Amino acid sequence: MTDVTLDTISNLARKRGFVFPASEIYGGLRSAYDYGPLGVELLRNVKDEWWRSMVQERGDVVGLDSAILQAREVWQASGHEEVFTDPLVECRECNSRFRLDKLDDPNQCPTCGKRDTFTDPQQFNLMFRTHMGPVDSDDNLIYLRPETAQGIFTNFENVRRTSRLKLPFGIAQLGKSFRNEITPGQFVFRTREFEQMEMEFFCRPEESPEWFQYWQEERFQWYLDLGMTESSLRIRPHDEDELSHYSSETVDVEYLFPWGWDELEGIANRTDFDLRQHSEHSGEDLRYFDQEANEKFFPHVIEPAAGANRTTFAFLIDAYYEETVNDEIRTVLKLHHRLAPYKVAVLPLSKKAELIEPAEKLAAELRKRWIIELDVTQSIGRRYRRQDEIGTPFCVTVDFDSLDDGAVTVRDRDTMSQDRISMEGLIGYLDQKLG
Ligand code: ATP
Numbered sequence: 001m002t003d004v005t006l007d008t009i010s011n012l013a014r015k016r017g018f019v020f021p022a023s024e025i026y027g028g029l030r031s032a033y034d035y036g037p038l039g040v041e042l043l044r045n046v047k048d049e050w051w052r053s054m055v056q057e058r059g060d061v062v063g064l065d066s067a068i069l070q071a072r073e074v075w076q077a078s079g080h081e082e083v084f085t086d087p088l089v090e091c092r093e094c095n096s097r098f099r100l101d102k103l104d105d106p107n108q109c110p111t112c113g114k115r116d117t118f119t120d121p122q123q124f125n126l127m128f129r130t131h132m133g134p135v136d137s138d139d140n141l142i143y144l145r146p147e148t149a150q151g152i153f154t155n156f157e158n159v160r161r162t163s164r165l166k167l168p169f170g171i172a173q174l175g176k177s178f179r180n181e182i183t184p185g186q187f188v189f190r191t192r193e194f195e196q197m198e199m200e201f202f203c204r205p206e207e208s209p210e211w212f213q214y215w216q217e218e219r220f221q222w223y224l225d226l227g228m229t230e231s232s233l234r235i236r237p238h239d240e241d242e243l244s245h246y247s248s249e250t251v252d253v254e255y256l257f258p259w260g261w262d263e264l265e266g267i268a269n270r271t272d273f274d275l276r277q278h279s280e281h282s283g284e285d286l287r288y289f290d291q292e293a294n295e296k297f298f299p300h301v302i303e304p305a306a307g308a309n310r311t312t313f314a315f316l317i318d319a320y321y322e323e324t325v326n327d328e329i330r331t332v333l334k335l336h337h338r339l340a341p342y343k344v345a346v347l348p349l350s351k352k353a354e355l356i357e358p359a360e361k362l363a364a365e366l367r368k369r370w371i372i373e374l375d376v377t378q379s380i381g382r383r384y385r386r387q388d389e390i391g392t393p394f395c396v397t398v399d400f401d402s403l404d405d406g407a408v409t410v411r412d413r414d415t416m417s418q419d420r421i422s423m424e425g426l427i428g429y430l431d432q433k434l435g
Pocket of ligand 1: 147179181188189190191192193194195196263264265266305306307308309310311
C-alpha cells in the first residue's frame, strides 16, 4: 500500500473525472459532490456488488425501493424527530459551529485556536425539513429521510405477505439519505446527501446474537473479497454511550483512512424497537405469526448499514499505488476488476484510418459486454499511464502487425505484462481474466 493523503485522492478524483464539487461554476456548495463519468461507474459497481451479495446470491433476502418522502408520523414513531440529534457547540469568538463529539479537543476551537470559548452544547436535529404541497405551514412539514431503514420497517408486512418468506429473512434497500450534518468534510466521507446500502434482517429474538455475529463476518468478508487490504480494516464495538437510541449492541466496520480509523459501516442489533414503535403509532399489528409454534411476536432485527459513497471512497484510497518503473513514478489504481470503471481500453497505435477502423470495430464488440474506452490521443506510453491512473485492468493495442496477423497486444494493469491475442479469441480471453 502507498501512503496516500486526502489531497492526493481528491485531486486525482477531480483531475480524472471521478468526483467534482457540486455547483462548481458558482463556487461550489460545501459538502455536496457530483460524480463524473468514472465516479458514476465506480459508485454503481460498488452498489451492484453490494446488491449481488446481499440480494441476488441469497435466497433469504429481498429488495425494496421505498420513497424518500414518508409521512411525518414515520419519523415520530422511529424516534428521529425527537432524538436524531448531534451535540452542537458554537465558538463565541469566531462563531464557527462544531459537532462536540467529533472535536479532537472539546475545549479548543479548531478555527480560531482560542480555548474555552464554546457555548454549552445544544441538541441539533439532523433531519432536513421541507413542506409538502404549496403551503409552508407546520401541518405540511415533512422530512427528507435520514436513513433508508424506516421504509423497510413500514413495509415489513407488505413484503412478508407478498414474498411469502418465513423468518429469518431480510429486506435490503439502497438509496439516498439526507442529514444536515453540523460538520461535513473529508471530501465525500461525510456529506449532507449520500447513498446508503442497508439491510434489515428479521429473526426470532433468541437467535439475534447468532445473526449479529454472522452479519459481522459476512460484511467484513465482502470488503476483503473486493480486494480491500485486511490490515486496513477492523471491527470496533460501540461503547455503551455511543449506541443509537434504537440499538442494544452495535459494531462499526472501520477503515484506516488517511486521518485514522473511521466508520465504513455500522452493524446494529435494533431489537424489536422499530416494529414495536410502528405498531403502537400506526395501530397496525406488525407482529409475526409463526404458524408451527402458533405464536405471535415481534421479530428482532440485525442491520448492516453501509454508505455507498464512503465505501467507494475507501476503495479508491485502498487501490492507490505509486510505483517506480524505469526511474519514473507510475500511479496506478489497483481496483478489483469488478469495481474498475472501465474494464478495457482500446488503443490504436496510430491515428491512421487503417488502424482506427479495426479499433472501432473491436470497441463496438467489447461495448456489448463491458464499459470500455476507445482512446486515440497522445503517445501510447501516456495513454497507458492514464489508464493505469483510472484503474483500467486491460489495455488492448491495435498496431500495424494486427492488420496482418489479426492479433492485438493485451497489457495487464498490475503486472504490465503483455500478451499477443487473436482478435477472435479476445472476448473469451478477457472474459476469463475479468471474471
Ligand atoms: P457517523 O457516526 O459517522 O455520523 P452514523 O453512525 O450516524 O455515522 P449510521 O447511521 O450508522 O451512521 O449510517 C450508516 C452508514 O451510512 C455509515 O456507516 C456511513 O457509511 C453512511 N453515512 C452516514 N452518514 C453519512 C454522511 N453524512 N455522509 C456519507 N455517508 C454517511
